[in-house]
Amino acid sequence: MDDDSRDRPSVPTSRSERARTAALEAALALAAELPYPQVTMEAIAARAGVGKATLYRRWPRRGSLLVDAVAHRNAHAAVGDGGIPDTGDLAADLTAVLRSVVDELAVPAWDALLRALCVEALVDAAVGAQVLEQVFAPQIAVFAHRFATARTAGHIDASVGDVEVFELFVAPVFHRWQLRTGALDHAYADAVVRRACHALAPAATTRSGGAGSGRSGRTPRATPGPRG
Amino acid sequence: MDDDSRDRPSVPTSRSERARTAALEAALALAAELPYPQVTMEAIAARAGVGKATLYRRWPRRGSLLVDAVAHRNAHAAVGDGGIPDTGDLAADLTAVLRSVVDELAVPAWDALLRALCVEALVDAAVGAQVLEQVFAPQIAVFAHRFATARTAGHIDASVGDVEVFELFVAPVFHRWQLRTGALDHAYADAVVRRACHALAPAATTRSGGAGSGRSGRTPRATPGPRG
Amino acid sequence: MDDDSRDRPSVPTSRSERARTAALEAALALAAELPYPQVTMEAIAARAGVGKATLYRRWPRRGSLLVDAVAHRNAHAAVGDGGIPDTGDLAADLTAVLRSVVDELAVPAWDALLRALCVEALVDAAVGAQVLEQVFAPQIAVFAHRFATARTAGHIDASVGDVEVFELFVAPVFHRWQLRTGALDHAYADAVVRRACHALAPAATTRSGGAGSGRSGRTPRATPGPRG
Amino acid sequence: MDDDSRDRPSVPTSRSERARTAALEAALALAAELPYPQVTMEAIAARAGVGKATLYRRWPRRGSLLVDAVAHRNAHAAVGDGGIPDTGDLAADLTAVLRSVVDELAVPAWDALLRALCVEALVDAAVGAQVLEQVFAPQIAVFAHRFATARTAGHIDASVGDVEVFELFVAPVFHRWQLRTGALDHAYADAVVRRACHALAPAATTRSGGAGSGRSGRTPRATPGPRG
DNA sequence: CCCTAAACGAGACGGTACGTCAGGTCTTATA
DNA sequence: TATAAGACCTGACGTACCGTCTCGTTTAGGG
Numbered sequence: 001m002d003d004d005s006r007d008r009p010s011v012p013t014s015r016s017e018r019a020r021t022a023a024l025e026a027a028l029a030l031a032a033e034l035p036y037p038q039v040t041m042e043a044i045a046a047r048a049g050v051g052k053a054t055l056y057r058r059w060p061r062r063g064s065l066l067v068d069a070v071a072h073r074n075a076h077a078a079v080g081d082g083g084i085p086d087t088g089d090l091a092a093d094l095t096a097v098l099r100s101v102v103d104e105l106a107v108p109a110w111d112a113l114l115r116a117l118c119v120e121a122l123v124d125a126a127v128g129a130q131v132l133e134q135v136f137a138p139q140i141a142v143f144a145h146r147f148a149t150a151r152t153a154g155h156i157d158a159s160v161g162d163v164e165v166f167e168l169f170v171a172p173v174f175h176r177w178q179l180r181t182g183a184l185d186h187a188y189a190d191a192v193v194r195r196a197c198h199a200l201a202p203a204a205t206t207r208s209g210g211a212g213s214g215r216s217g218r219t220p221r222a223t224p225g226p227r228g
Numbered sequence: 229m230d231d232d233s234r235d236r237p238s239v240p241t242s243r244s245e246r247a248r249t250a251a252l253e254a255a256l257a258l259a260a261e262l263p264y265p266q267v268t269m270e271a272i273a274a275r276a277g278v279g280k281a282t283l284y285r286r287w288p289r290r291g292s293l294l295v296d297a298v299a300h301r302n303a304h305a306a307v308g309d310g311g312i313p314d315t316g317d318l319a320a321d322l323t324a325v326l327r328s329v330v331d332e333l334a335v336p337a338w339d340a341l342l343r344a345l346c347v348e349a350l351v352d353a354a355v356g357a358q359v360l361e362q363v364f365a366p367q368i369a370v371f372a373h374r375f376a377t378a379r380t381a382g383h384i385d386a387s388v389g390d391v392e393v394f395e396l397f398v399a400p401v402f403h404r405w406q407l408r409t410g411a412l413d414h415a416y417a418d419a420v421v422r423r424a425c426h427a428l429a430p431a432a433t434t435r436s437g438g439a440g441s442g443r444s445g446r447t448p449r450a451t452p453g454p455r456g
Numbered sequence: 457m458d459d460d461s462r463d464r465p466s467v468p469t470s471r472s473e474r475a476r477t478a479a480l481e482a483a484l485a486l487a488a489e490l491p492y493p494q495v496t497m498e499a500i501a502a503r504a505g506v507g508k509a510t511l512y513r514r515w516p517r518r519g520s521l522l523v524d525a526v527a528h529r530n531a532h533a534a535v536g537d538g539g540i541p542d543t544g545d546l547a548a549d550l551t552a553v554l555r556s557v558v559d560e561l562a563v564p565a566w567d568a569l570l571r572a573l574c575v576e577a578l579v580d581a582a583v584g585a586q587v588l589e590q591v592f593a594p595q596i597a598v599f600a601h602r603f604a605t606a607r608t609a610g611h612i613d614a615s616v617g618d619v620e621v622f623e624l625f626v627a628p629v630f631h632r633w634q635l636r637t638g639a640l641d642h643a644y645a646d647a648v649v650r651r652a653c654h655a656l657a658p659a660a661t662t663r664s665g666g667a668g669s670g671r672s673g674r675t676p677r678a679t680p681g682p683r684g
Numbered sequence: 685m686d687d688d689s690r691d692r693p694s695v696p697t698s699r700s701e702r703a704r705t706a707a708l709e710a711a712l713a714l715a716a717e718l719p720y721p722q723v724t725m726e727a728i729a730a731r732a733g734v735g736k737a738t739l740y741r742r743w744p745r746r747g748s749l750l751v752d753a754v755a756h757r758n759a760h761a762a763v764g765d766g767g768i769p770d771t772g773d774l775a776a777d778l779t780a781v782l783r784s785v786v787d788e789l790a791v792p793a794w795d796a797l798l799r800a801l802c803v804e805a806l807v808d809a810a811v812g813a814q815v816l817e818q819v820f821a822p823q824i825a826v827f828a829h830r831f832a833t834a835r836t837a838g839h840i841d842a843s844v845g846d847v848e849v850f851e852l853f854v855a856p857v858f859h860r861w862q863l864r865t866g867a868l869d870h871a872y873a874d875a876v877v878r879r880a881c882h883a884l885a886p887a888a889t890t891r892s893g894g895a896g897s898g899r900s901g902r903t904p905r906a907t908p909g910p911r912g
Numbered sequence: 913c914c915c916t917a918a919a920c921g922a923g924a925c926g927g928t929a930c931g932t933c934a935g936g937t938c939t940t941a942t943a
Numbered sequence: 944t945a946t947a948a949g950a951c952c953t954g955a956c957g958t959a960c961c962g963t964c965t966c967g968t969t970t971a972g973g974g
Contacts, residue, residue: 015920015970036351042960051921056962115350122343122350122406123264132407140409160423163409164400168423171403172395178350179360181368181391195388195396199427243939243951270929279952284931471943471946492807496934507947512936571806578799578806578862579720588863596865616879619865623856624879628848631855634806635816637824637847651844651852655883699925699965724955735926740957 022048023055027069032109036116041065063120063127070117071134084146090155091197093146094169098189101170105177105184118178140166156200168196250276251283255297260337264344269293291348291355298345299362312374318383319425321374322397326417329398333405333412346406368394384428396424478504479511483525488565492572497521519576519583526573527590540602546611547653549602550625554645557626561633561640574634596622612656624652706732707739711753716793720800725749747804747811754801755818768830774839775881777830778853782873785854789861789868802862824850840884852880 026048030039041062045052059065085093104110117135121128144162151158156165172192176184254276258267269290273280287293313321332338345363349356372390379386384393400420404412482504486495497518501508515521541549560566573591577584600618607614612621628648632640696702710732714723725746729736743749769777788794801819805812828846835842840849856876860868 019920040960041962045921049921051919051923052962053922053964054920057919118406119347119350122347125408128408132409136407136409164419164423167400167403167409171399172392174403175395175399178346179364180353180356181360181364181395191392195392195427198429199423201426247951268929269931273952277952279950279954280931281933281953282951285950475946497936498934501947505947507949508936509938509948510946513945518935574862575803575806578803581864584864588865592863592865620856620875620879623859623865627855627859628851630859631851634802635820636809636812637816637820637851647848651848651883654885655879657882703925725957726955729926733926735924735928736957737927737959738925741924 019048019050019054020058021072023050023058023065024069024072026050027065028073028113031066031069031113031116036112036119039116061124061127063124064130066113066116066120067127067130067134070113073113074135074138083142086146086149088153090146090150090153091193094196095190095193098169098173098193099186101173102184102186102189105173111177115178139170143169154202156197157202160200165196165200168199169193247276247278247282248286249300251278251286251293252297252300254278255293256301256341259294259297259341259344264340264347267344289348289352289355291352292358294341294344294348295355295358295362298341301341302363302366311370314374314377316381318374318378319421322425323418323421326397326401326421327414329401330412330414330417333401339405343406367398371397382430384425385430388428393424393428396427397421475504475506475510476514477528479506479514479521480525480528482506483521484529484569487522487525487569487572492568492575495572517576517580517583519580520586522569522572522576523583523586523590526569529569530591530594539598542602542605544609546602546606546609547649550652551646551649554625554629554649555642557629558640558642558645561629567633571634595626599625610658612653613658616656621652621656624655625649703732703734703738704742705756707734707742707749708753708756710734711749712757712797715750715753715797715800720796720803723800745804745808745811747808748814750797750800750804751811751814751818754797757797758819758822767826770830770833772837774830774834775877778881779874779877782853782857782877783870785857786868786870786873789857795861799862823854827853838886840881841886844884849880849884852883853877 023044026044027039030043030047034043039062041052041055044050044065045055055065059068084097087093105114117131121131140163143166147156147162147165150156160168169192173184173189176182176188182188251272254272255267258271258275262271267290269280269283272278272293273283283293287296312325315321333342345359349359368391371394375384375390375393378384388396397420401412401417404410404416410416479500482500483495486499486503490499495518497508497511500506500521501511511521515524540553543549561570573587577587596619599622603612603618603621606612616624625648629640629645632638632644638644696705707728710728711723714727714731718727723746725736725739728734728749729739739749743752768781771777789798801815805815824847827850831840831846831849834840844852853876857868857873860866860872866872
């Protein structure tokens with residue numbers, strides 16, 4: 001699952017490239033094993049065996065380095081994770097994906113890394129844009145591909161954009177992960193998917209009032225879907 | 229709706245209390261007007277006219293101070309904002325609330341403050357718990373109160389917990405606010421409420437066709453392992 | 457020369473007096489057992505079980521408190537040390553005194569206390585004056601009394617003032633003690649007395665050139681005096 | 685005796701050396717113009733335009749910095765002050781030297797500097813050793829050189845060591861300077877030299893009658909115990 | 913094949929903030 | 944009323960990190 005399959009120059013050739021790789025991997029390692037305030041440029045340089053100036057020459061701030069590090073990791077790890085399975089059952093497919101997301105967030109190293117990324121994104125809007133572009137946008141694209149199929153199959157409301165659909169599935173998990181408002185497990189992933197699919201069902205009689213307006217608000221839809 | 233209604237000595241009496249209030253308000257002011265890395269304990273102390281030791285005597289870290297500051301602000305600002313209107317139309321009520329949330333998040337000072345809070349919560353789990361308890365829990369409680377009415381009125385699925393309902397409405401806004409994945413305006417708030425209410429509608433007749441539950445209600449495969 | 461000679465209410469009666477005594481003795485104890493920078497007003501107050509304000513009410517600065525503490529100690533300890541013996545042999549008498557001075561300076565507690573006193577005297581001229589008046593002046597007076605006898609007996613040059621004579625005996629010891637230029641023992645005390653007495657011998661043939669001009673300088677003296 | 689005689693790159697070349705020099709000179713300037721407690725590392729760093737860390741990197745404590753500063757000053761100021769004149773008249777030569785010492789001690793800046801040095805030497809024995817080695821030892825060496833001549837010329841007792849002779853001349857001045865027991869002027873310097881030379885005169889005819897050695901050369905009683 | 917120019921590691925530099933400690937003042941409650 | 948206790952503001956402490964800047968030392972890449 002490396003960046004190359006046959007010649008494998010996994011150990012970069014030029015000195016510059018070696019320094020760059022060492023920095024990225026040192027950043028990943030430190031973010032995984034230390035509280036984030038201790039993941040300093042100085043510590044990264046030391047761990048990487050690299051001069052501080054080399055870091056600042058490539059990355060204007062710590063956040064950029066971290067984003068690059070995560071992108072580097074994803075590039076090397078995401079082979080085989082080319083997308084979302086398409087069994088024809090959107091709920092099943094997304095349940096699988098969200099479950100694996102939940103599982104990943106339970107890995108301390110990845111959890112810490114993502115939190116660090118969020119910190120940087122929150123602190124500096126430029127880094128936020130970078131995170132969005134390099135980390136989330138690819139994920140959204142992956143989802144979008146699956147949504148396209150679902151939309152043509154009539155499984156989801158065609159009027160809802162990709163980002164909105166993505167949010168419907170991911171935002172609750174993200175929210176619960178970040179705020180720790182409750183257990184973040186497979187059951188929760190299942191429930192999120194169930195409710196999201198429910199929300200996205202093509203509007204047969206979708207009154208804008210939804211659950212709201214009518215006091216005679218009867219919900220005509222019958223099958224509540226599976227319980228997690 | 230200020231901090232005092234009639235007698236209310238808004239300027240605290242004891243020196244300690246005066247220092248405490250000054251610190252909290254200095255923290256709020258600085259978080260509103262400076263990039264967060266410049267909101268240092270030293271700057272807060274200087275702005276408050278307070279010794280650093282006084283800050284550290286009361287708050288073990290910057291995050292705790294910030295949480296207290298936000299709670300302080302909420303305590304003084306939330307008078308009259310006692311809850312969510314209950315017109316009988318859940319969607320309308322929550323639309324109003326989410327719109328006001330969106331409006332608040334558009335205020336730079338409040339935006340910056342909340343981002344600072346999130347940073348601290350991400351960096352230190354203890355602060356995260358404090359944020360949850362002092363900032364979000366009250367909000368959840370407010371929502372829960374309205375949800376209770378809606379549930380007894382049969383407007384939402386009684387089997388979904390308060391936190392889950394809260395997340396359904398708030399998480400997308402939170403996600404979009406934090407990641408800036410798109411415009412955060414009234415239209416978005418309306419859409420979020422619409423979909424959430426749709427998702428929460430008591431399942432009278434769940435059509436199996438939609439995104440609901442694929443082939444059957446079976447639990448999708450897990451694939452729990454992280455991608456590595 | 458205590459504040460009382462017979463009934464000895466060494467444990468003072470009034471609360472103020474008790475606080476005062478506790479402070480002085482705490483200062484002595486701490487100066488004896490800690491490096492001087494750690495002998496803080498705070499530590500003294502804590503050790504004495506006394507409020508800081510009580511210290512500052514009585515003594516404007518640490519130096520004053522320390523001088524008082526040393527004077528307090530001397531007042532309580534100097535009983536029986538009424539003066540310099542007068543056997544008629546000035547050299548012998550002063551040798552005895554200087555030896556005991558040297559011995560005292562070898563006691564770590566007293567050494568530390570005196571160094572602390574010197575620090576305060578050097579840092580603040582007002583404390584220096586206080587030290588001179590309360591600690592050294594009494595010593596000089598004691599010496600002066602013996603010098604008066606020696607002067608009438610014709611053993612020392614009548615034209616040299618008390619302070620000058622005092623310095624001749626004490627300054628070398630003080631100098632060597634403070635700068636640690638060499639061993640500070642009985643042999644040194646003996647040598648100092650020998651040379652000082654030599655210098656103070658009434659001017660039979662005291663040429664102002666002293667050791668200067670004569671080229672026939674033979675050293676005929678045999679008995680070099682006791683060693684160590 | 686400067687570091688350079690003709691081209692004089694008095695402004696050091698490397699950044700480190702520039703920082704070092706700036707620190708030393710800032711220390712000298714501050715010690716000269718402020719009460720010693722205000723001569724803080726922070727003030728020195730600020731005055732020198734140097735980071736605090738740079739100070740602590742070079743000097744473990746304030747005292748070491750001060751000693752270096754004085755040595756630095758001496759190295760740069762001692763041009764032409766290569767030693768003690770040797771006119772053949774020891775008393776005259778040393779009178780000139782002691783007078784100039786007295787004059788220097790009357791310069792407030794130098795007075796303050798020396799007092800600061802003494803404070804540090806008293807507070808920390810390690811600094812005391814450094815002071816002895818870097819400040820006093822060179823002075824003693826200068827005196828020793830002149831003493832050697834005097835000794836071979838038979839002007840002073842050959843059995844007295846250099847340090848002892850040095851103390852005989854310097855200790856009274858030092859004592860009077862530090863304790864302010866009296867006026868420190870040329871007259872005093874003259875008297876000190878007169879008495880010291882008298883004390884050092886090779887004992888041609890040691891009259892036993894005087895203050896010399898009492899009854900006989902016997903060792904006076906010890907009374908070594910401290911008064912307690 | 914050297915030779916120059918760039919990039920590198922190492923780390924000192926001027927700063928700023930950290931979290932602690934003590935100075936000296938002021939408040940509170942006790943005795 | 945004077946006290947013990949201790950919080951208060953101030954400011955220095957000594958450390959750590961920031962981002963910049965020398966240093967020599969590799970390391971490429973063009974003569």
